[in-house]
Amino acid sequence: MFQLSFPKKALLLIVGYLVSTTVFAQSTPPDNLIEIPHYVVIGPNPGIQTLNYPTGYNLLVTGGILTERLRVATKNGTHWADYVFSPSYRLTPLAQVRHFIQQHGHLPGIPSAQEVDQQGIDVAQMQAQMMSKIEELTLHAIRQETEIKRLKRQVIRLSRQHR
Secondary structure, three states, rough: OEEEOOOOOOOOEEOOOOOOOOOOEEEEEOEEEEOOOOOEEEEEOEOOOOOOOOOOOEEEOOOOOOOOOOOOOOOOOOOOOHHOOOOOOOOOHHHHHHHHHHHHHHOOOOOOOOHHHOOOOOHHHHHHHHHHHHHHHHHHHHHHHHHHHHHHEEEEEEEEHOO
C-alpha cells in the first residue's frame, strides 16, 4: 500500500510509476484515511485510471475521454480517400455493394461490428475509410443525376413525338 499524509485539499501527483493499484491519502487529523479513486500515472507507461497497458501505446485512459476538440495527426502512409476521384478508380456497382451487404452485413472496406469489438478502430484509418464511402456515394449520386436528366430528356422527346 502506498500512503501519503497531506492536508485534506491537497493535490496528489505521483511521478515515475505506481506500485499499488489503490492510492490512499491521509488527511488531517490523521484518523481520516481516504481512498483516492482517481489517479494519474506518469512514467514509462502513463495512464489514467489504469495500470494495464497494451504494448505499442504511449497512453491509456479507461472510462472514456471528453474533449471539445481532437486532432489526429497522420503520417505519409495514411491514404486519404481522394483516390476515389481519380479517373482510373473503379467504382463498385451498387448491385455488387448490395450483394456484399447481404452476405456480410456491413459495407465493403469497413470492418464488421465483430472486428471492431475485438480490435477497436484506428480513428485516422476509419475516417479515411468513411471518406472513401462518402466520395463513392457522391459519385453514385452524380451518375444517377446524370441518368435522371437523360431519362427526362428522353421522356420529353417521346411525349412530343406522340402528340
